[in-house]
Amino acid sequence: MPGWSEPQDLKTWIARGLSLRGTVLFLCVVAVLISEVRFSWVEILVGRYLAVTNSHRPELGSVWEQGRLKQVATQTLEQMVTQQLTAQREAREASSLAQLIEGLSASQGAMISAAQFKSLYIQIPEAAARNLFSPILMLRISAEKSWDRVYLERENGQVGIYLLDRSNNVLSYKTLNDQQLKSTGTDPHTLAGSLDEQPEFAGRIYPADRFFMALDTLAPETQRGVLSQPVTLLSAQGIPLRVGVSDEVEADMIRIGIEMDTAQGRQIVLAMGQEWAVWQVRMLLEPRLSKPPSSKMRWPLIREDR
Amino acid sequence: MTVCLRFFRAVTAFIYLMAAVGALAGMGLFCLFLVAVKDLPRVPEPIGRINDTPATEIFSADGRRILTIGGRETVALDGVSYPFIQAILATEDHRFWEHRGVNKMRTVKALWITLFESGKIQGASTITQQLAKNLFFSFERTWLRKFRELLVALQIEAQFPKQEILEAYVNQIPFGVGAYGIGEAARTFFGKSAGELTLAEASLLAGLPKSPTRYNPFRYPERARARQQVVLKRMVAAGMISHEEAIEAEAVSVDLRTQGRSLRVDSYFLDAVMKSLEETYSPEVVYHGGLRVYTTLDAGMQQQAEKALQQGIAELESQMDMTHRAEDTAVEDDNGLQGALVAVDVNTGAVKALVGGRDFFQTPYNRALQNNRQPGSGFKPFLYYAVLERLDKTPADVMVDQPISIPVAGKPPWKPRNFKRTYDGPMVIKKAFTESVNTVAAQLVSAVGPEAVIHTARRCGITSPLNPVYSVALGTFGVSPLEMAAAYATFAAGGVRHPPYWIRRVEDVSGRVLEEHIITGERVLNESINFQLVDMMAGVIDDGTGDMVRRMGFVLPAAGKTGTTNDYNDAWFTGFTPNMSTSVWVGFDRGHGMRDKNNAGITGGRGAAPIWAQFMKQATDGEPPRAFMAPPDIYFKKVNPETGSLAGFWTRDPVAVAMRKGQP
Numbered sequence: 001m002p003g004w005s006e007p008q009d010l011k012t013w014i015a016r017g018l019s020l021r022g023t024v025l026f027l028c029v030v031a032v033l034i035s036e037v038r039f040s041w042v043e044i045l046v047g048r049y050l051a052v053t054n055s056h057r058p059e060l061g062s063v064w065e066q067g068r069l070k071q072v073a074t075q076t077l078e079q080m081v082t083q084q085l086t087a088q089r090e091a092r093e094a095s096s097l098a099q100l101i102e103g104l105s106a107s108q109g110a111m112i113s114a115a116q117f118k119s120l121y122i123q124i125p126e127a128a129a130r131n132l133f134s135p136i137l138m139l140r141i142s143a144e145k146s147w148d149r150v151y152l153e154r155e156n157g158q159v160g161i162y163l164l165d166r167s168n169n170v171l172s173y174k175t176l177n178d179q180q181l182k183s184t185g186t187d188p189h190t191l192a193g194s195l196d197e198q199p200e201f202a203g204r205i206y207p208a209d210r211f212f213m214a215l216d217t218l219a220p221e222t223q224r225g226v227l228s229q230p231v232t233l234l235s236a237q238g239i240p241l242r243v244g245v246s247d248e249v250e251a252d253m254i255r256i257g258i259e260m261d262t263a264q265g266r267q268i269v270l271a272m273g274q275e276w277a278v279w280q281v282r283m284l285l286e287p288r289l290s291k292p293p294s295s296k297m298r299w300p301l302i303r304e305d306r
Numbered sequence: 307m308t309v310c311l312r313f314f315r316a317v318t319a320f321i322y323l324m325a326a327v328g329a330l331a332g333m334g335l336f337c338l339f340l341v342a343v344k345d346l347p348r349v350p351e352p353i354g355r356i357n358d359t360p361a362t363e364i365f366s367a368d369g370r371r372i373l374t375i376g377g378r379e380t381v382a383l384d385g386v387s388y389p390f391i392q393a394i395l396a397t398e399d400h401r402f403w404e405h406r407g408v409n410k411m412r413t414v415k416a417l418w419i420t421l422f423e424s425g426k427i428q429g430a431s432t433i434t435q436q437l438a439k440n441l442f443f444s445f446e447r448t449w450l451r452k453f454r455e456l457l458v459a460l461q462i463e464a465q466f467p468k469q470e471i472l473e474a475y476v477n478q479i480p481f482g483v484g485a486y487g488i489g490e491a492a493r494t495f496f497g498k499s500a501g502e503l504t505l506a507e508a509s510l511l512a513g514l515p516k517s518p519t520r521y522n523p524f525r526y527p528e529r530a531r532a533r534q535q536v537v538l539k540r541m542v543a544a545g546m547i548s549h550e551e552a553i554e555a556e557a558v559s560v561d562l563r564t565q566g567r568s569l570r571v572d573s574y575f576l577d578a579v580m581k582s583l584e585e586t587y588s589p590e591v592v593y594h595g596g597l598r599v600y601t602t603l604d605a606g607m608q609q610q611a612e613k614a615l616q617q618g619i620a621e622l623e624s625q626m627d628m629t630h631r632a633e634d635t636a637v638e639d640d641n642g643l644q645g646a647l648v649a650v651d652v653n654t655g656a657v658k659a660l661v662g663g664r665d666f667f668q669t670p671y672n673r674a675l676q677n678n679r680q681p682g683s684g685f686k687p688f689l690y691y692a693v694l695e696r697l698d699k700t701p702a703d704v705m706v707d708q709p710i711s712i713p714v715a716g717k718p719p720w721k722p723r724n725f726k727r728t729y730d731g732p733m734v735i736k737k738a739f740t741e742s743v744n745t746v747a748a749q750l751v752s753a754v755g756p757e758a759v760i761h762t763a764r765r766c767g768i769t770s771p772l773n774p775v776y777s778v779a780l781g782t783f784g785v786s787p788l789e790m791a792a793a794y795a796t797f798a799a800g801g802v803r804h805p806p807y808w809i810r811r812v813e814d815v816s817g818r819v820l821e822e823h824i825i826t827g828e829r830v831l832n833e834s835i836n837f838q839l840v841d842m843m844a845g846v847i848d849d850g851t852g853d854m855v856r857r858m859g860f861v862l863p864a865a866g867k868t869g870t871t872n873d874y875n876d877a878w879f880t881g882f883t884p885n886m887s888t889s890v891w892v893g894f895d896r897g898h899g900m901r902d903k904n905n906a907g908i909t910g911g912r913g914a915a916p917i918w919a920q921f922m923k924q925a926t927d928g929e930p931p932r933a934f935m936a937p938p939d940i941y942f943k944k945v946n947p948e949t950g951s952l953a954g955f956w957t958r959d960p961v962a963v964a965m966r967k968g969q970p
Contacts, residue, residue, distance in 0.1 A: 010311050013314045013318070014314075017314070017318070037410065040410075043406035043408060043464075044464060046457065046461075047406065047460035047461050047462075047463055047464025047465070048464045050343070050346065050458075050460065050464070051349075051461050051464045051465040053343075054348055054349055054351075055348070057346055057347060057348040058348060059347065059348050060345065060347040060348070060442065061347040061441060061442030061443060062440075062443075063350060064347065064348070064350070064442075066359060067350075069590045069593070069594040070359045070360075072594070073594040073595035073596075074594075074595065076590065076591050077591055080587075081814060081818050085818075111822070162824055162826070164824060167825070168822055168823060168824050168825055169654070170825060170826050170827065173826070
């Protein structure tokens with residue numbers, strides 16, 4: 001191929017410049033440029049290429065970030081709502097107050113209707129129920145038609161129960177400690193070991209046969225006052241050996257421990273009795289208790305008689 | 307070589323050079339394309355999905371929506387007024403219907419100006435490019451970012467019809483004051499729908515996206531007006547309207563929605579609500595989850611509170627020598643005289659109104675919630691309650707107002723003085739309280755102990771840090787107006803404390819309840835002793851340091867206490883009726899003293915009590931008088947204010963005191 005040489009005269013310049021190949025090339029370039037300006041085919045081609053490859057590109061930028069945040073928000077909310085709905089469902093399905101309380105988590109309270117609370121309330125032992133909310137109070141707020149819902153929550157290891165009106169005003173509330181919580185259960189609460197290991201029963205432990213024999217002689221009302229749900233005791237494992245009466249009275253309630261001989265060893269089944277009723281049994285078990293308290297007062301008189 | 311030959315040679319060289327430059331530029335562009343396309347973001351489909359985030363809505367106590375966050379309102383293009391479409395096209399991109407995402411001629415021109423005219427930067431973004439930028443890119447100005455924006459614009463044009471692009475654009479452009487998209491903008495600025503905008507309104511709005519803050523018509527109406535004229539001229543130039551129509555539109559007075567300011571009125575309250583929500587639910591849920599938040603805000607009361615505070619502070623400024631102050635203070639550091647007001651429902655703890663300063667947008671610092679201002683004598687009720695409870699004193703017991711010096715272990719003796727610098731000798735405790743006598747308070751705190759005062763304050767709900775030193779009884783530790791209003795509400799509720807709250811209920815977008823406030827009340831104070839204290843506090847308003855309240859015409863039974871700190875840095879008045887407890891604080895952020903033109907200090911009774919009275923008069927308008935309920939063991943007797951003995955008809959200015967049965 002001959003090497004390129006610069007034209008030495010104007011004629012050659014023009015001849016070379018206006019050659020067919022040069023002209024065609026020039027016109028092609030101009031056509032391309034004009035057609036681009038007129039029809040924007042480069043933009044269209046690039047745009048179409050990007051549209052086709054769109055699905056392979058990353059989800060970057062503020063609009064996607066917003067989408068992600070929305071997704072996080074939706075998931076967080078769903079989780080919260082699911083937890084809440086689960087708690088509400090469990091609360092609705094609870095067959096006893098004890099079960100309902102057991103299902104409460106530290107972070108999640110439960111809202112139930114007043115009607116449901118009433119149905120659970122009537123199941124708990126009468127003594128414990130009276131200790132929880134006075135039936136008269138509940139009748140009063142029911143009659144006033146102000147009582148709408150009940151909210152239960154765990155707080156500082158205790159359980160708060162709030163009777164609410166429609167505007168969430170607390171009509172009455174009760175905070176239950178461990179001992180009171182146990183008393184709301186229909187299943188008897190048990191402790192491992194014997195009554196001798198529980199100082200609260202010291203000096204007030206009686207053979208079981210004597211205790212129940214004494215109880216059997218009392219009026220049915222008194223019997224219910226001592227053991228509100230004796231059937232649940234029957235369902236407990238083992239044979240009763242001894243019965244202890246606590247020396248602590250709380251809100252007119254007194255704890256009764258029934259020592260059982262079970263396959264696993266000694267166990268104490270705990271129950272709550274009303275103080276006045278338990279006192280009746282104790283008077284039968286310890287006749288000295290039945291002496292009038294004025295006997296001491298009479299002592300000087302007896303001395304005078306001498 | 308002839309001249310002609312030389313010319314041809316130069317032309318040829320130039321052509322080759324241009325061809326080489328062109329080829330290089332082409333190759334460069336191609337390389338840039340390869341680089342830029344690597345991390346090019348994916349375009350969502352449909353492009354309208356940018357607006358599908360659900361809005362978080364906040365409602366007042368009466369169910370009125372007071373704020374919407376996120377969840378932009380999407381208006382179909384058919385629902386947008388035609389003048390606005392024309393105005394925005396004329397202003398932002400008059401060749402929108404013709405180009406393919408980039409206006410080549412305008413881009414070349416802008417490139418030329420930016421490259422060759424020093425100090426000038428010319429923008430040439432089409433509506434599609436602006437949409438691409440708003441959807442995907444930061445506001446960082448780099449050539450690569452600009453090129454990527456251009457590529458995305460080309461893709462958007464290739465992928466979506468023009469109508470869809472324009473609809474997406476008008477629904478996401480920022481117009482300022484929190485309004486995104488034409489629907490929100492039309493409602494925010496004119497209180498109407500996007501379809502009802504007139505030419506004058508449309509041209510005003512179309513001018514805002516260029517600089518929403520600079521052309522904010524609420525704040526800079528003149529600038530907005532000038533910008534509107536530019537828009538109208540462009541519309542004429544683009545042949546969209548006639549010159550006459552432009553003149554006519556210019557002449558029309560545009561009525562901005564006055565309610566637009568209410569967004570600002572509620573802002574301190576909303577700020578508090580938002581912070582609570584963010585803490586509980588995380589910012590993602592609050593801004594993108596679509597919550598329904600029902601608050602305790604009484605919108606009417608909030609406006610009354612805002613108005614009372616604004617007027618009260620303006621009145622105080624007119625009494626004070628502000629010019630003298632301005633010389634002392636660097637202007638840029640100074641927020642001027644500020645104030646805060648919190649009103650709490652006594653029987654529930656619901657915060658009905660909360661104002662944390664004069665202007666949220668000027669100083670978003672929420673003074674209603676910050677616990678860094680000393681309450682001064684406003685803290686004395688906690689002392690007097692502790693004294694009545696622990697020392698078994700009665701309001702009729704006599705103390706001596708005299709100079710005192712109380713020894714403090716390891717420190718110089720404490721020698722508090724009275725504000726008025728005089729000493730009145732013997733007086734009953736009730737009088738010492740109503741006249742806010744510091745020497746008597748000091749004697750009482752030394753007798754009962756600062757721990758007892760702190761214990762009482764804590765029972766009433768004061769949570770700010772308090773140290774067991776004598777001066778705590780005189781309010782030397784910072785508290786917040788919210789704490790004060792809520793703690794005084796405990797007195798008003800007969801000693802039952804209701805923790806303050808501002809969120810009643812939170813629901814998700816489907817209406818499922820996430821949170822409900824339960825109105826718990828806990829008896830923390832003895833009802834009878836509390837009543838004795840309330841009676842003494844009523845004396846503050848009827849005859850004591852807070853009598854300004856009565857002089858301003860507030861007639862309902864009320865009780866309260868003024869508070870003024872050293873050098874008149876803070877002026878407080880916290881008081882209550884049986885239904886509502888309100889705390890007002892006034893002062894400078896940087897703790898400068900407040901003095902009038904005669905150099906007299908501004909006290910709580912003079913600075914804060916008038917604002918309290920003004921607000922309470924409006925807030926309780928139409929409310930029947932309701933007295934504080936006296937417990938059954940309370941009886942009243944009139945005593946000699948100096949000796950405490952039973953007053954006879956000859957006794958001057960006898961003082962009626964509330965006594966408990968069994969107290970002599």
